[in-house]
Amino acid sequence: xxxxGSAFAKRYYxxxxxxxxxxxxxxxxxxxxAPMALHHLNKTFNDIHALVISHIHADHVGGMEEFAxxxxxxxxxxVPLFVPAPLIDPLWETTLKGGLMQExxxxxxxxxxxxxxxxxxxxxxxxxxxVRPIRTKHIAGKPSYSYLVNGTFFYSADMKFDADxxxxxxxxxxxxxxxxxxxxxxxxxxxxxxxxLSLPSALQERIWLMHYDxxxxxxxxxxxxxxxVEQHRxxxx
Ligand SMILES: O=c1ccn([C@@H]2O[C@H](COP(=O)(O)O)[C@@H](O)[C@H]2O)c(=O)[nH]1
Ligand SMILES: [Zn+2]
Ligand SMILES: [Zn+2]
Numbered sequence: 001x002x003x004x005g006s007a008f009a010k011r012y013y014x015x016x017x018x019x020x021x022x023x024x025x026x027x028x029x030x031x032x033x034a035p036m037a038l039h040h041l042n043k044t045f046n047d048i049h050a051l052v053i054s055h056i057h058a059d060h061v062g063g064m065e066e067f068a069x070x071x072x073x074x075x076x077x078x079v080p081l082f083v084p085a086p087l088i089d090p091l092w093e094t095t096l097k098g099g100l101m102q103e104x105x106x107x108x109x110x111x112x113x114x115x116x117x118x119x120x121x122x123x124x125x126x127x128x129x130x131v132r133p134i135r136t137k138h139i140a141g142k143p144s145y146s147y148l149v150n151g152t153f154f155y156s157a158d159m160k161f162d163a164d165x166x167x168x169x170x171x172x173x174x175x176x177x178x179x180x181x182x183x184x185x186x187x188x189x190x191x192x193x194x195x196x197l198s199l200p201s202a203l204q205e206r207i208w209l210m211h212y213d214x215x216x217x218x219x220x221x222x223x224x225x226x227x228x229v230e231q232h233r234x235x236x237x
Contacts, residue, residue, distance in 0.1 A: 001015075001018075001229055002018055002037040002041070002232075003033055003034075003037050003231055004228075004229050005214075006182070006212060007059040011216075013033040013036070014032060014033045015059065015060075015158075015211040016029040016033075016034050019129060020234075021129035022127040024050070024126045025050075026049060026050040026052060027051045028052045028155060028157075029059075029060040030053070030062075030063040031060050031061065032062035032063055041232065045066075046075040046077075048067075048079060050079065050081075051064075051079055051080070051081050051112070052131060053081070053087060053091065054144060054146070054157030055142065055144035055145060056087060056095055056142070057158065064096060068111035068112065071112075078111070080112070081112035081113060083117060084143065085118060087145075092107060096108065117145075119133050119134070119135050119145070132148040133145040133146075133147055134165070137159060138190075144158060144159065148174065152174055152176065152237070153175065153178070154166075154176070154177045154179075156177070156180050158211065161196070163198075170206065175206060176208065176237050177207045181193050182211075183212055183215055184213075184215075197224050204225035204226045207225075208228070208229045209226055209229060212228065
């Protein structure tokens with residue numbers, strides 16, 4: 001995990017992940033703190049072979065301008081950018097265009113090798129690593145996606161509580177769930193710890209909590225059968 005913090009966390013980097021497969025690395029979300037988090041792991045954007053985006057909030061895409069510029073002018077290669085089709089236009093028009101547009105570069109394709117993802121369809125982004133975008137509820141009127149990885153690992157990114165989805169995923173073979181967790185209610189746009197604690201223990205055992213605020217240490221031992229994802233730790237499933 002590059003970071004495990006909420007949008008406003010200061011003790012933790014933004015909730016972004018690196019996925020390793022077959023000697024290559026994909027980045028899942030690239031927030032404001034991603035360049036510094038990579039640096040602290042002695043990595044650069046040149047170590048990234050694919051980028052996947054969940055939704056347009058700065059803690060998930062705020063590092064993309066630097067990513068784009070570094071690949072264009074420093075490393076001189078175009079990284080595959082896997083992005084759900086409905087996000088492509090707003091990602092450029094509402095977030096990146098202001099910094100990246102210049103006379104000779106007028107679109108996202110001038111910086112990234114854009115690969116549209118279709119909701120519900122699995123796509124191999126690295127050898128041995130396939131992601132399936134699942135549209136989930138986060139902010140009204142704002143497309144946002146969670147990902148099922150290789151059919152067995154669910155990464156919520158940012159989503160409101162959806163117990164039915166979690167039960168369905170497990171029924172269909174999902175083994176591990178990395179879920180965003182708002183420690184204190186109300187969970188206006190996220191899932192709260194209390195909501196996750198309402199799930200049966202057998203389901204909680206598969207859940208790891210991420211996207212938490214700076215008070216996380218106070219909640220150690222108060223999360224039922226669920227565990228906290230730790231920043232900069234590598235998990236193998
Ligand atoms: O309707 C809203 C929209 C946003 N917020 C707050 O902002 C952050 C947005 O960042 P996320 O990465 O989606 O967390 C969210 O956590 C809320 O704290 C809100 O409260 N209501
Ligand atoms: Zn977020
Ligand atoms: Zn968000």
